[in-house]
Amino acid sequence: MPNDYRGLSFWLDSLVESGADELAPRPELTTNHDVDVCIVGGGLTGLWTAYYLAKSDPALRIAVLEKHIVGFGASGRNGGWCSALFPRSATSLEREHGREAAVAMRRAMVDTVDEVGRISAAEGIDCDFVKGGTVAFARSSTQLSAARSEVEQAADFGVDKLELWDAAEVKSRFGASGLGDEPTAVGASFDPACARVQPAKLVRGLARVVEGLGVCVYERTEVTNWFARRVRFRSTDAGGSTFDGIVTTETIVIAVEGYGARLPRVGRHILPIYSLMIATEPLSDDAWREIGIEHGQTFADYRHLLVYGQRTADNRFAFGGRGARYHWGSEIRPEYDHDGRVFEHLRRTLADLFPAAGMAAVTHHWGGPLGVPRDWHATASYNPKTGVALAGGYVGDGLSTTNLAGRTLSDLIREEQTELTALPWVNHRSPQWEPEPLRFLGANLGLLGTGLADVEERVTRRPSLAAKLMGPLTGH
The missing domain is CATH 4.10.810 (Virus Scaffolding Protein; Chain A)
Known part of the structure; x- marks a missing residue:
């Protein structure tokens, strides 16, 4: 267990640096406990579920058990895209579930972006939420064809409002950067359904809100296994002493995403894949005028090896991507959060996209595992016979999807039949990943x-x- 949680990401570090949050662990659970709902995992999935349950039924006794601190995992380390992205494309959803279901899923995802903004404002969670949309640059004729196809597909389903920008439009918006003077972008797509977020502010702020609703959040409390109506845990205090106990509960919510690969009852149902990020020093306003990325905008391009970025509230680039390898046996270790080769790739790629960023010092490097199901199909599921609910498999698109998961699980647990419980991801079961070495x-x-x-x-x-x-x- 790390002693310096601020080192897990720029987002967490900035909370400590600003004096907004010392990241001091909450008290651990040190007795056997009896609740109505026990949520395993103190990330956004678990906390949104706790929020909507507590709002819908204030009498519920809800406990959240987190192995480290709230926001330790992907919820405190991600790229800060509150987007309408879902790991399965609308066309893929249509093939498996039918057109009506695919349209409903797209509509739910677009609506979720605004829901996160609405709740953040209503609950006073200052998470730098600005809905500026996503610009995806097409840097070759092949990528422009991909952008055109994506925009046409969105128009066909009639939900997403994507735009296609030609080279002249890109140059007018980003004309003083390398994307204009020596055009490396021949076009772009623009998706308005995305907001820039500081994810650690969101997850840490949400935890404080649910505590205000009467939810108990226990940190340094590791769930080691669960059975029907029982959760087994081990807590560790500041001095290293441990306590083994049982939570008796009517409902168990499993909300651990990529870290579930290390739990015996999840195992091969999820694959932990690492995504890494860098952050630069703050750039001047003049530099940002040259670059062209506005506050609230996120950006990417159409390469297959995914990259993603945002302009932070304090005028840095936060930029990330894939490229780190999968580790044997779904192993997750702190040292895997850092890969010099991938970090250097990200630095070069950012400078290639925006030459004005090439001179900026990189101040932070971090990463962590995300969860990938075998069919890349996220789920929000509940079995009333066992009382076990779960959500995850976001493949990196979880910052907003966790909110939809929380609302959906709340309805399922309370046995409400709603538009959310009819969505095609509800009770979807992905096949297991192959055993090693396959x-x-x-x-x-x-x-x-x-x-x-x-x-x-x-x-x-x-x-x-x-x-x-x-x-x-x-x-x-």
Whole structure:
């Protein structure tokens, strides 16, 4: 267990630096306990579930058990995109669940972006929420074709309001940067359904709100297993002494995302894949005018090896991407949060996208695991016979999807039939990942193939055959 939680991400570090939050652990659970709902995991999925349950039924006795501190995992380390992205495309959802279900899922995801903003404002959670949309740059004719297809698909389903910008439009908006003077972008798509968020402010603020609603949040309390109506835990105090206990409960909510791979009852149902990030020093207002990214905007491009970024409230770049390998046996260790090769790749890529950022010092490096189900299909599920609910498998698109999960699980647990409980991800069960060594080989060959797809497109100037072959395996 790390002693310096602020080192987990720029987001957490900035809370301590500003004096807003010392990240001091809350008290651990040191007795056997009896509640109505026991939530395993103090991230956004667990806290949003606690929030909507407590709002709907204030009489419920709810406890959240977190192994470290609130926001320790992906909820305090992610890219800060509150977007309408779902790991499965609308076309893929239509193939599996039908058109009406796919449209309903898209509508729910778009609405969720505004719901996060609404609740944050209503509850006084100052999380730097600004809805500025996402710009995805097309940096070749092949990528422009991909952008055009994405915009056309969105128009076909009639929910998302994507726009296609040509090279002139990109140059007018980002004209003083390398994207304009020596155009490396031949177009872009713009999706208005995304907000810039400081994720640690959101998750830590939400924890304080649910405590105000009567929810008990216990930290340094690790769940080791669960059974029907019982949760087994081990808590550790500041001195290192431990206590083993049982929580008796009517309902158990499993909200651990990628970390579930290390729990015996989740195991191969989830694959922990690492995503890494960097943050630069603050840039001047003149530099940002040259770059063209506005406050509230997030950005990416159409490469296959995903990158993502935002302009932070204090005028830094926060920029991340994939590229870190999967570790044997779904192992999760603190040292895997850092990979010098990937960090250098991110620094070069950011400077390539925005040359004005090339001179900025990189002040923070961090990363962590996200959860990938075998079919890239997130779920919000509940079994009333066992009293076990779970949500996850967001594949990195969880900052907003966790809110939808919390609302959906609240309705399912309270046995309410609503539009949310009819969504196609409800009670979806993904197949398990293959055992080792197949899992190790498949995950890392997939990562290698994604990188090779980008090389293939640069060389051939045609859509990648490798990417086409991998598409059905990655929710497309």
